Amino acid sequence: MNRIPGNVFPRRLDKALPMMSGAQGIWFFDDQGRRFMDVSGGPLVVNVGHGREEIARAIYDQVLRCDYVHPTMFTTQPVEELARALAAHAPPGVERFYFLSGGGEAVETAIKLARQIHLENGRHQRFRLISRWKSYHGLTLGALAATGRTTFRTPFAPMLTEVVHIPPPYCLRCSFGLTYPGCSLRCALALEEAIQNTGHETVSAFLAETVSGATIAAVPPPPGYFDLIREICDRYEVLLILDEVLCGFGKTGRWFAAERYGVVPDIVTMGKGLAGGTIALSAVGVQGQHFDAVCGGGAGFVHGGTFSHHSVAAAAGLAVIGIMERERLVERADRLGADLGRKLNARFLNHPNVAEIRGVGFLWGIEFVRDKASLQPFPRREKFVERLWQNLFNRGFLFYRSTGLAGIDGDALVIGPPYIIEEEQIDLMIEALERGIEETLAG
Ligand SMILES: Cc1ncc(COP(=O)(O)O)c(C=O)c1O
Numbered sequence: 001m002n003r004i005p006g007n008v009f010p011r012r013l014d015k016a017l018p019m020m021s022g023a024q025g026i027w028f029f030d031d032q033g034r035r036f037m038d039v040s041g042g043p044l045v046v047n048v049g050h051g052r053e054e055i056a057r058a059i060y061d062q063v064l065r066c067d068y069v070h071p072t073m074f075t076t077q078p079v080e081e082l083a084r085a086l087a088a089h090a091p092p093g094v095e096r097f098y099f100l101s102g103g104g105e106a107v108e109t110a111i112k113l114a115r116q117i118h119l120e121n122g123r124h125q126r127f128r129l130i131s132r133w134k135s136y137h138g139l140t141l142g143a144l145a146a147t148g149r150t151t152f153r154t155p156f157a158p159m160l161t162e163v164v165h166i167p168p169p170y171c172l173r174c175s176f177g178l179t180y181p182g183c184s185l186r187c188a189l190a191l192e193e194a195i196q197n198t199g200h201e202t203v204s205a206f207l208a209e210t211v212s213g214a215t216i217a218a219v220p221p222p223p224g225y226f227d228l229i230r231e232i233c234d235r236y237e238v239l240l241i242l243d244e245v246l247c248g249f250g251k252t253g254r255w256f257a258a259e260r261y262g263v264v265p266d267i268v269t270m271g272k273g274l275a276g277g278t279i280a281l282s283a284v285g286v287q288g289q290h291f292d293a294v295c296g297g298g299a300g301f302v303h304g305g306t307f308s309h310h311s312v313a314a315a316a317g318l319a320v321i322g323i324m325e326r327e328r329l330v331e332r333a334d335r336l337g338a339d340l341g342r343k344l345n346a347r348f349l350n351h352p353n354v355a356e357i358r359g360v361g362f363l364w365g366i367e368f369v370r371d372k373a374s375l376q377p378f379p380r381r382e383k384f385v386e387r388l389w390q391n392l393f394n395r396g397f398l399f400y401r402s403t404g405l406a407g408i409d410g411d412a413l414v415i416g417p418p419y420i421i422e423e424e425q426i427d428l429m430i431e432a433l434e435r436g437i438e439e440t441l442a443g
Pocket residue numbers: 043101102103104105107136137138139209213214243244245246247271272
């Protein structure tokens with residue numbers, strides 16, 4: 001075993017990581033003088049581009065003005081203003097925002113908040129959560145219990161609380177072997193079945209990514225899916241939590257993906273691009289009526305944290321929203337994202353090892369297979385997407401990759417560039433991708 005030098009417990013234990021020394025716009029620079037295009041915004045985080053002075057100034061000013069207050073004792077101006085700014089863009093009725101650090105923490109908060117909303121409404125039996133296979137909601141134990149990504153769950157399975165998982169709307173590999181629209185959205189009807197089987201009076205919430213992100217690589221819901229989900233949730237008084245940590249904040253060409261698919265959540269989570277990747281910031285948005293119910297209960301929301309409602313993180317978030325509004329970056333993600341999708345389809349759709357290209361806005365996935373007709377994936381041991389990723393890295397392009405789309409096999413790339421990317425840069429990336437795929441397949 002080669003032990004990684006130094007005192008950091010790093011994210012990778014199999015190799016020493018290269019040192020990045022700079023980032024500007026859509027580019028990274030390492031300490032060897034090499035340049036890398038940030039094709040996927042890191043893990044789909046860096047939406048407004050790297051090195052934005054306005055965010056740096058907002059953070060700097062807030063540290064000097066008022067760096068830390070305890071969130072049970074004081075509020076601060078950036079926290080109040082960020083909540084107001086989010087309310088202006090959030091789905092209808094979502095008007096209260098609880099600020100945290102990471103996406104997983106936001107998911108945990110949403111799950112607890114749903115339970116407490118039921119408690120305050122006298123529905124004491126409701127505690128169960130339903131989520132979906134092939135989802136990703138974070139690595140803390142509660143969020144991991146909700147996550148439907150097998151390889152992440154397996155080592156900790158005995159420690160995970162009970163969450164009922166239903167199949168995702170993943171038409172390419174439909175769990176029911178059906179085809180849209182003849183399927184009558186069987187995957188959405190599975191929610192009703194799960195609620196009934198579980199005991200509808202015990203179900204608290206259904207948690208779903210509005211657009212499936214990290215695990216199955218950018219799969220938008222089929223038309224009508226969330227209409228049916230909303231209807232089922234309403235029928236059984238189950239709260240709908242949409243996890244928009246990855247797909248929110250402009251990725252789909254709308255501020256919230258919920259808007260794109262015409263669904264109104266009870267609770268919505270956000271994170272990643274909320275502070276443009278500069279500082280840890282996530283949030284949970286909730287319908288005003290649910291907030292009122294929790295207020296009416298008297299106990300308050302039994303939740304908290306040292307770094308919740310952080311003024312400096314909020315100042316960064318506010319600066320990001322300012323940039324996105326002024327530079328009309330959400331509209332840009334919509335427009336240029338549609339071009340990106342067209343170009344990916346034109347170049348790769350007929351490739352014998354590309355099963356599907358799917359996505360919306362600036363959130364696209366390419367799924368690779370060994371055999372296109374049967375959708376047989378590459379066996380995981382071949383590490384196809386890892387080798388492709390490395391090839392693209394060597395060419396100076398940083399992509400985000402995904403595995404476990406078909407059981408624990410399956411390979412995909414996720415593309416979600418900073419919204420400031422230019423058309424010519426997209427073309428450069430596509431050229432590199434084409435060469436990378438051919439070289440990787442040639443072995
Ligand atoms: C949909 C979704 N929810 C939650 C998370 C967890 O966020 P974090 O890694 O910030 O805890 C992620 C991260 O990829 C995500 O994609």
